[in-house]
Each structure stands twice: as structure tokens, then as C-alpha cells.
Amino acid sequence: MMNRREERIKIKGKALLGATVSFPETSEQKVPAVLIIAGSGAGDRDGNMPNLQLNLYKMIADGLADAGFISLRYDKRGVGESEGDLNKAGLWDLVDDADSALQFLRNHTNVDQDQVYVLGHSEGTMLATALNERASLAGLILIAGAADTVEEATKYQRELAYEELNNESGIKGWLIKKLKITDKAEKKTQKVFAKMSKSNKDEIRVQLFAKLPAKWFREHFEFDLYGSMGKITCPVLAINGTKDLQTKVENVYKVPELVNGPSEIHEVEGMNHILRYQKGDVSIQKVKSAYQAQASEPLHPDLMQIITNWLESNWVGR
Incomplete structure (x- = not known):
């Protein structure tokens, strides 16, 4: 494991966002970076909500730093150190926030501007897809939600x-x-x-x-996700888990048909929506208590390996 360091910052956009930049202690030259976009709900930059302390985005950031990548994660509107009211924010407000975070990351002293990736989890896969229409990205990582609308x-x-x-x-x-x-x-x-x-x-x-x-x-139901995915020309990594009760695992297989760039897909055995390994089946009526019971567990052992292998294979000039 490499040494890591973190920098807490504020991002000025349409809403002031509290965020954290994580990078390897040894990153003196410009290196690739990953913007992490969270799923739905009142989650902070680390992936924690009231009564559900998951730390999944903190663990992803740590894994990326160990592999030599910088990352940025941020509090949702009205959560943690971010201003605004999440309950009044629409899809495009959230895309605006992701865009502000992306521009901050791209302009960071240690970041290679041509090697900036976006990682979306759950609702974050839709926000990442929409963000791709505004920005030239080195690649997209879509976890637990690729090719799945909120309505579906x-x-x-x-x-x-x-x-x-x-x-x-x-x-x-x-x-x-x-x-x-x-x-x-x-x-x-x-x-x-x-x-x-x-x-x-x-x-x-x-x-x-x-x-x-x-x-x-309203804005999610009106969003043409499939049409937006057709505008993706950068490399895409899509990952779904076989124990996910919040999105259909088989939707990951739609990705190569929808995007217009190279894609790699993975169906991770035993991974659930909070990216942990889950033994056996869980009732959807009891899923929150199941998540709480797994809160202190690490990420699924295959997840970061898949992500970092893909990033390293796309790392130009390494």
C-alpha cells in the first residue's frame, strides 16, 4: 500500500461544494485522475448517510491512490460542507455540480488534463453519462447502474x-x-x-x-439515457453485481450495444449495491438492515482490481 494524502477543498460552482482530493504521497509529476460521482440520497463525499456509514467512496479513493491515481469526491448539495437543498435539486443541478468538480480536478496542479476519468455509482452512472455530453473525458466507469434509468x-x-x-x-x-x-x-x-x-x-x-x-x-423521467449513451465515444468500463437488488445485473450487457466507443463489462459474483460481497440472498424489504450489518466490511475483493487494471490499461504514456 502506498502512502496517501488528502486535501479538503471547496469548489465554487452554482452551489458551493465541500470536497476532498486524494492522491499518492509520491505524485510529483502530473498523473491521471478520477472524479467520483455518488449515488442517490443525502450522501456525503465518503458515501455516508444518516444511520448508514458505508465509506464506499472513501474506500474507492484509497484504492485509487494505492494504484497511483488522484481522485476527487464531494458532498451532495445540502450535505456535509456543501450548500443548497438536495430535495429541491433536479438531475441537471446535480450534473452542474459534477461539472464544477470535474473542472476543478482537471485544473489541479498534479493532474494530467488529458487523463481525467469519471466514475459513477448508482444514480452517478446517469449523471456521468449526462456529463460526458459536456466534456471530453478519458473514460467512464459505470458501477451498479449502467444502462438503467431511475424509472426502470x-x-x-x-x-x-x-x-x-x-x-x-x-x-x-x-x-x-x-x-x-x-x-x-x-x-x-x-x-x-x-x-x-x-x-x-x-x-x-x-x-x-x-x-x-x-x-x-421529472428530470430523470424525461432524460433520454440511451440516447445519451449513444454519444459516448471514450472507453467505458461497466460493472454490475449479481447480488444487486437495486438495479438489474443483466443491464450491463446493454452497454456495448449502446455506446460508440470501446467498452469492457463485468458481472461480479456476489457483489451487492453497496459494493460488498454478500453471502446468500437478502429480502428487499430488509435490505437497509443488511447494509447496516455490512457497513464495516471492505469493498468486494474483485472490484478495485477490475477498476485499477482497466485504468492502467488506458493510462497513456505509462
């Missing part, structure tokens, strides 16, 4: 939950079927989606207390 992912998650409920046995199973619980739940969900689609507000209230990010949903 949320539908998949609901289908898994409904299937589990409909498979319940005994009196509980009888009641679920008798009362048509899953049908009613889906109708309620579609009603909420329709309300957000028709709204022109950043957020809407549902059932008096709950506030939903209407602008975020």
Missing part, C-alpha cells in the same frame, strides 16, 4: 417487493392477496408519479408531511 430501477425494486409480499404464506399471505395490497400499492405509486410529473415545483407534499423531490423525478 424503481420499477424493478417495486416488482421485487411485490413478489416477496405475494409469496408470503399463512394468514399474512392470505390477507395480502385478499386485500390486494400490492395492486393498491402500485396504483398509489403511479398516482404520486403523475402528481410529480404534472407539477412545476421543485418538491411536493404527499400525505401532509412527506416532501418528495418532484423536480428530480
Whole structure:
């Protein structure tokens, strides 16, 4: 393991972002760099949320530093040291933030401007894809979400939950079927989606207390992800895990058909959505507690090897 150092910085863009640049202690010359774009939710730069301390982006940054790469990760809007209100931020607000972070990283003294990559996780794969339309990138790394829209992912998650409920046995199973619980739940969900689609507000209230990010949903549902992927000409690395309950593992195989540049895809055995190795199966209704139980575990042992091997193979001039 190489020595590492970190630099906490602020990025001035449409929102002031708190961020961390990680790089090897020995990086005296200009070296390649990776911008890390987080998944959905109120996560900080390290990949931590209230009651869920995962540190997955911190561990990715450490792994990249060990391999000789600089990286930048940042707090989401309204989280940690970043300004703004995440619940009122849409897809394009988040792309703006990623763009600001990318420009900061590209202009860093130690960074080779022609060797800047973007790594997106979960929702970050969509933001990275959209960002590619604005910037010339050395490559894209799409983890746990490539070729999967928010609409498709949320539908998949609901289908898994409904299937589990409909498979319940005994009196509980009888009641679920008798009362048509899953049908009613889906109708309620579609009603909420329709309300957000028709709204022109950043957020809407549902059932008096709950506030939903209407602008975020609208812009994601309107985003042509497949069309945007067709504009990718740089090298792409796409990785999905076989134990991921939040995105379909088979979507990774769409990537070579959609992009117009070289691509490499991996289906990682046993890797779940928080990039850990998961033994056995987990109910989607209990997935949060399963994640909490794995919080102190390292990343899946194959993940960083795949990422760093790919980066090194694309490192021009090494």
C-alpha cells in the first residue's frame, strides 16, 4: 500500500461544494485522475448517510491512490460542507455540480488534463453519462447502474417487493392477496408519479408531511439515457453485481450495444449495491438492515482490481 494524502477543498460552482482530493504521497509529476460521482440520497463525499456509514467512496479513493491515481469526491448539495437543498435539486443541478468538480480536478496542479476519468455509482452512472455530453473525458466507469434509468430501477425494486409480499404464506399471505395490497400499492405509486410529473415545483407534499423531490423525478423521467449513451465515444468500463437488488445485473450487457466507443463489462459474483460481497440472498424489504450489518466490511475483493487494471490499461504514456 502506498502512502496517501488528502486535501479538503471547496469548489465554487452554482452551489458551493465541500470536497476532498486524494492522491499518492509520491505524485510529483502530473498523473491521471478520477472524479467520483455518488449515488442517490443525502450522501456525503465518503458515501455516508444518516444511520448508514458505508465509506464506499472513501474506500474507492484509497484504492485509487494505492494504484497511483488522484481522485476527487464531494458532498451532495445540502450535505456535509456543501450548500443548497438536495430535495429541491433536479438531475441537471446535480450534473452542474459534477461539472464544477470535474473542472476543478482537471485544473489541479498534479493532474494530467488529458487523463481525467469519471466514475459513477448508482444514480452517478446517469449523471456521468449526462456529463460526458459536456466534456471530453478519458473514460467512464459505470458501477451498479449502467444502462438503467431511475424509472426502470424503481420499477424493478417495486416488482421485487411485490413478489416477496405475494409469496408470503399463512394468514399474512392470505390477507395480502385478499386485500390486494400490492395492486393498491402500485396504483398509489403511479398516482404520486403523475402528481410529480404534472407539477412545476421543485418538491411536493404527499400525505401532509412527506416532501418528495418532484423536480428530480421529472428530470430523470424525461432524460433520454440511451440516447445519451449513444454519444459516448471514450472507453467505458461497466460493472454490475449479481447480488444487486437495486438495479438489474443483466443491464450491463446493454452497454456495448449502446455506446460508440470501446467498452469492457463485468458481472461480479456476489457483489451487492453497496459494493460488498454478500453471502446468500437478502429480502428487499430488509435490505437497509443488511447494509447496516455490512457497513464495516471492505469493498468486494474483485472490484478495485477490475477498476485499477482497466485504468492502467488506458493510462497513456505509462
